[in-house]
Amino acid sequence: MPLTETFSRLLRQVEALVSSSRSRDEALRSICALLEAEIPHYDWVGFYLVDPAAERELVLGPYVGAPTEHVRIPFGKGICGQAADTAAVFIVQDVSQEMNYLSCSPDVRSEIVVPILRDGEVLGELDIDSHALAPFSAQDREFLDAVCACVAAIL
Numbered sequence: 001m002p003l004t005e006t007f008s009r010l011l012r013q014v015e016a017l018v019s020s021s022r023s024r025d026e027a028l029r030s031i032c033a034l035l036e037a038e039i040p041h042y043d044w045v046g047f048y049l050v051d052p053a054a055e056r057e058l059v060l061g062p063y064v065g066a067p068t069e070h071v072r073i074p075f076g077k078g079i080c081g082q083a084a085d086t087a088a089v090f091i092v093q094d095v096s097q098e099m100n101y102l103s104c105s106p107d108v109r110s111e112i113v114v115p116i117l118r119d120g121e122v123l124g125e126l127d128i129d130s131h132a133l134a135p136f137s138a139q140d141r142e143f144l145d146a147v148c149a150c151v152a153a154i155l
């Protein structure tokens with residue numbers, strides 16, 4: 001399925017940010033800001049990175065949105081930890097139906113987590129919270145997969 005015009009344009013902007021930013025974190029922060037500003041149903045956009053100094057644990061990286069208490073997340077815990085554990089995209093269209101969920105804000109209704117992979121190994125993930133119920137489509141998934149493939153080059 002080809003990406004919509006908006007997602008194609010945003011993907012080109014993400015590619016430009018990855019190649020022009022001065023540091024990894026500057027690129028990641030700019031990507032968060034772009035996605036949060038341009039896609040109405042993306043209300044919190046952030047990266048979690050696998051901590052090489054810890055045993056199967058994610059640490060919060062650059063993000064845009066409300067501050068979160070979930071700065072470190074073990075593999076398997078919450079939506080983020082489950083996505084890291086399975087190395088697969090995890091879409092929860094209604095967080096009230098997900099028992100293994102770490103709440104950041106009562107405003108959040110849905111979440112998508114997309115792993116960033118290199119040679120099958122999880123390097124980190126892109127986490128997006130939405131205040132809308134069931135807003136994520138196959139297009140979001142395809143777009144965010146492409147964003148993560150692009151980001152893998154700088155992790």
Ligand code: SME
Nearest residue numbers: 068078079080101102104
């Ligand atoms: N809700 C996530 C925790 C991270 S926040 O959304 C920023 C989870 O269940 O893993």
